[in-house]
Each structure stands twice: as C-alpha cells, then as structure tokens.
Amino acid sequence: DxxxxxxxxxxxxxxGQNVTFRCDPISEHNRLYWYRQTLGQGPEFxxxxxxxxxxxxxxxxxxxxxAERPKGSFSTLEIQRxxxxxxxxxxxxxxxxxxxxxxxxxxGTRLTVV
Amino acid sequence: xxxTTQPTSMDCAEGRAANLPCNHxxxxxxxxxxxxxxxxxxxxxxxIHGLKNNETNEMASLxxxxxxxxxTLILPHATLRDTAVYYCIVMNAGGTSYGKLTxxxxxxxxxxx
Numbered sequence: 001d002x003x004x005x006x007x008x009x010x011x012x013x014x015x016g017q018n019v020t021f022r023c024d025p026i027s028e029h030n031r032l033y034w035y036r037q038t039l040g041q042g043p044e045f046x047x048x049x050x051x052x053x054x055x056x057x058x059x060x061x062x063x064x065x066x067a068e069r070p071k072g073s074f075s076t077l078e079i080q081r082x083x084x085x086x087x088x089x090x091x092x093x094x095x096x097x098x099x100x101x102x103x104x105x106x107x108g109t110r111l112t113v114v
Numbered sequence: 115x116x117x118t119t120q121p122t123s124m125d126c127a128e129g130r131a132a133n134l135p136c137n138h139x140x141x142x143x144x145x146x147x148x149x150x151x152x153x154x155x156x157x158x159x160x161x162i163h164g165l166k167n168n169e170t171n172e173m174a175s176l177x178x179x180x181x182x183x184x185x186t187l188i189l190p191h192a193t194l195r196d197t198a199v200y201y202c203i204v205m206n207a208g209g210t211s212y213g214k215l216t217x218x219x220x221x222x223x224x225x226x227x
Contacts, residue, residue, distance in 0.1 A: 004157075031213055042201060042217030043158065056214070091157050093215075099207040100146065100165070103215065105157035 004106035006092050012112045013082055020078045021109045025094030032075050033103060034067055035091040036060065043091055049075060050097055082113045118202045123222040126196075132189040134221050136202030139183040144207045147178060148215065149187045151198040151223075158201065158217075161187065165207075192225045199223075 005024040013019050025032045030051050035043035046065070047057045051072035061067075064082075069075040079086055089110050095103040119137040126132040138147065148163040162169055162176045164185075169176045175188040189196055201220040206212055 006157075033214065035215075035217075042199075042220055043215070045214050045216065048214060093157075095213050097213070099212055100163075101213070102148070102160045102163060103213060104160060107157045110155075 004092055004094050004104055006090075006106035006109050008109055009107060010110050010112075012114060015082060015084060015113055017082055018078065018080045019082060019111065020076050021090055021092075021111075023075045023077070023092030023094075023106060025074070025092070026104060029094035029096055029104075030072060031095045031097045031103075032069055033093040033095075034075070034077050035093065037089040037091060037108070038087075043089075046077075079111075082111075084113050087111055087113045118204055118218055120200075120202050120218065120221045122219065123224070126189075126192045126223060126225050128194060128225055128227050129191055132192040132196065132223060132225070134187040134189075134200050134202075134223065135184065136187070137184045138202070138204045141182050141204050142206075145204045146207050147176065147182075147185050148203040148205055149174070149176065150201045150203065150215070150217075151196075152201070152220070153195075153198045161200075192223075194225050194227065197223060197225045 007022045033048040034046040037043040046061050049069040064080045067077045089108040091108045093103040093105045149161040150158040152158045164176045178185045199220040
C-alpha cells in the first residue's frame, strides 16, 4: 500500500458542470476525511466517514456537495453545478479509528472552475 | 478544540536546528498536540504528535512544556527540503470527532543555503 491515493490530480471544468473526485484510503484505515484548501489558507474540514457511515458534515458542505463511501473502502466527493468559488484543492485523509493515531493525506485534487 | 498561535514565518540556515514554537494556552487534558507540514502543492504530511511527554521520531522532536500551554517542534538539521508551511494543531482525543484536524495559518519556514 503506497498511501492515500486521489484521482484525478487536476480537474478543469466549466461553471455549471458536475465533477466527481475519488479517494482510495490506506487499506486498513476505517476513517476517511475530506478537506478543502483555498490559496493561502490551511485545509478546512468538510466531512468524514467511519467505515461507510458519514458521521459529520461541515456547514461548508453545501447541498451541491455530496460524499459517499460505499462498502467502507474508497470514497467519492461530487460537486454539482460547480461555481467559480468551488475552485480549490480537495484533500482526502485516512486514519485508524482510535485515539493517539495520525491521519495521512493524499496529494489532493486541484479543481479549477472556469 | 483549543486554538493555536504560531508565528507567521521563520527563517533557518541549512544544517542548523529549526525551532518552531506554538502556543496553545487553552489546551485541555485530553487534547493532543499534532504537527503537520505542507510543501507547496502537496498534501499535508504528518510529522509528530504528543500528549504531555516529549516525543522524538526520525523526522523531528516535540517538546511540550510542563503546563502544556506551549510546544516547540525541532527539526535538528534543517535542509532545503524542509521549506514548508508547518501547522500546529490541537486535537481532542475523545468524542466522535477525534481525528478531525482544525488547521490554522501555520508557520512558513524558509531554509536558506
């Protein structure tokens, strides 16, 4: 296992289009997190899963955003009707579901909405 | 989760130790101190974490004051590749939200030749 994998690495889309990103976590990690990072800012939490259950969603996650983690393995983040303000780096991280552990991040998907 | 305060930027000469401070005066007893770094256009990289004891791994050392209100990340021999944004994060170890990281602005560390 080479770590958290995210695809695609880059996505350019026209405003109004739908986009979907995929995250493959480290295989034994049952927690999976999504973050968003805009230029010059630290990452901001969006949502997280424990196995297939989505346990928390940030208020940043508008109704145009939906995340799934079927079967508790990979996860997808979909943005519908993209807006220019959605342009950002979308980061995925995974961890074990225990205290005193660390989360490992993928390289992110950079979304540009034109 | 407790809030952290870090200097906006720091410089360090290559080969010297880089000491990055972090203030977390409102930290509570079950909150861990985590350090991550982010090199330009990459995902954050885990460095080290601790509760109250000093910790050391192959990347760095973490010194936590006895009252736990502040900590210092030490990179013992900084290299040019250590140039990055360093984030100090306090995370609650209890409840269902543990593992969720709240990033601040971090410290931009620049290592000079």
